[in-house]
Amino acid sequence: MSLSICPWKYGKRWVYSITYDEALADLHRFAIPMHEEYAIPGHVELLVGQMGEIRKAGNSSYNGYRRDLLARGWGVGNHSWTHEIITPEMVDQELGHAKQVLEEALGEPIILYCSPGNNTNMADHVLKACRRYGYLGAMSLTDALNLPEDELFWINRTALHDHYYEPFYSAYDPYRNIRQAQAVQGWLIDYCHCPLETAVHPNKDCSEAQLRQRFETVLSEGGDAVWCALPEEALSYHLMRRHARIEAVDDNDEAQRFCIGLPELPEQVPYRSLTLEATVPAAWCRDPRVVVDGWELAAEVVRPSVLRVTTPVRDGTQVEIRATPRP
Incomplete structure (x- = not known):
């Protein structure tokens, strides 16, 4: 993942x-x-x-x-x-x-x-x-x-x-x-x-x-x-992508958690969003949950086992991806 x-x-x-x-x-x-x-x-x-x-x-x-x-x-x-x-x-x-x-x-x-x-x-x-x-x-x-x-x-x-x-x-x-x-x-x-x-x-x-x-x-x-x-x-976007550093914080059978850093990003950068793709188990694509800095976002399934989301990103942004539990 x-x-x-x-x-x-x-x-x-x-x-x-x-x-x-x-x-x-x-x-x-x-x-x-x-x-x-x-x-x-x-x-x-x-x-x-x-x-x-x-x-x-x-x-x-x-x-x-x-x-x-x-x-x-x-x-x-x-x-x-x-x-x-x-x-x-x-x-x-x-x-x-x-x-x-x-x-x-x-x-x-x-x-x-x-x-x-x-x-x-x-x-x-x-x-x-x-x-x-x-x-x-x-x-x-x-x-x-x-x-x-x-x-x-x-x-x-x-x-x-x-x-x-x-x-x-x-x-x-x-x-x-x-x-x-x-x-x-x-x-x-x-x-x-x-x-x-x-x-x-x-x-x-x-x-x-x-x-x-x-x-x-x-x-x-x-x-x-x-x-x-x-x-x-x-x-x-070019600068955001160039400076972004993704660190896996937790990866288990229930959720993936990542932290995105932006070291040395120039302060003048006016637009601060990134489009992220996550590789996940196929079962997670049925009803995926993506939470960025505490806000749940709608994720798009773009390929088998691949989710995509576009979100504002700051230095230290937290991303959590998980499947919705079965009822």
């Missing part, structure tokens, strides 16, 4: 997230209503030094919109202060000051940095500063998936663009990286800027019709196996 942690929350096979760089106000025209329609969480990367200004791509910082996004359950990351190449002399402003200003404006911690421009801003001195200022992850522009045990200070993202820059010509593909995510239990993060009727910058964005096609493809291909999550949620 044993207790283990699922690679992803709810026992899902793979994860889908999407981010919008620069947090343009026109997201309210198509993207935000579409997220509401399909119930897919959203996330914006805010260019902190230009909040409220007009940029070439549109109104950049939604001063009147940011709390509306938070109320809708969206996440927010720091996309730097200036969107320039970050030298060692600039990290205090681009990462430290920008994070502080953004946290004061939103009233909640910022745990994700998103590289502006290209991967030049994923240099060693930048990532070192990210750790120093309390970020928990850094998002790059590398087109690849993220695996359950990958490094969180180089998070890959898939370009959701009409087509790529020359000489890497391409056609829009609504299935991009989905099959691989299914095969390797990957975390797929799309990124674009602000989908409108047509892509304003085709090699930086997609159209609203292409965004809709992508969402419908993710949901139809993913079915019950995909977890649509905020980047902050997936990152939190």
